[in-house]
Amino acid sequence: MTTYTAQALLEEFWDMKVPIKPEYFAEKLGLSVVKKDLGYRSGYLDEGKKTIFVNEKEIPERQRFTIAHELGHHCLGHGSAERNTVFPSGAMSYDPVKEAAANRFAADLIMPAIAIKALIEKVGIKDPVRLRQVLGVSSQALNLRLAKLGYFL
Ligand SMILES: [Zn+2]
Numbered sequence: 001m002t003t004y005t006a007q008a009l010l011e012e013f014w015d016m017k018v019p020i021k022p023e024y025f026a027e028k029l030g031l032s033v034v035k036k037d038l039g040y041r042s043g044y045l046d047e048g049k050k051t052i053f054v055n056e057k058e059i060p061e062r063q064r065f066t067i068a069h070e071l072g073h074h075c076l077g078h079g080s081a082e083r084n085t086v087f088p089s090g091a092m093s094y095d096p097v098k099e100a101a102a103n104r105f106a107a108d109l110i111m112p113a114i115a116i117k118a119l120i121e122k123v124g125i126k127d128p129v130r131l132r133q134v135l136g137v138s139s140q141a142l143n144l145r146l147a148k149l150g151y152f153l
Helices: 006-013 022-028 060-075 096-110 113-122 128-135 139-149
Strands: 032-036 043-046 051-055
Touching: 006 022, 006 060, 006 096, 022 032, 022 060, 022 096, 043 060, 051 060, 060 096, 096 139, 113 128, 113 139, 128 139
Parallel strands: 032 051
Antiparallel strands: 043 051
């Protein structure tokens, strides 16, 4: 299968607008996004149904990150294994390397370095709350991203 980096997806499909809508990229790759009550889960990817399921009970910022995260699993070729599930046997399939990779993909996709740089340095947004609203992300996600990019607002 074809694997995509977040950068490649942005270059191919991004309309340069924020907040970035990860469901738009999912659609371009032939995936549906279905919002429903998933209980304790934020979301999961079903490759068989070509669908990303996202928990509609969580805040929109969290849902956006979840869609981008599950899209990351798809684009990185991780498949639709029950990655975060503890099975009755006690075995746990959580793969920290794949989860970290999907989180990196999500951050790269919905908070592109070029967009953050432009918003801070060209548009002049110095208020992290405003920046968070413009990007449609949680403060936790934004703070991690800003630190990684070397911005301290
Ligand atoms: Zn995951």
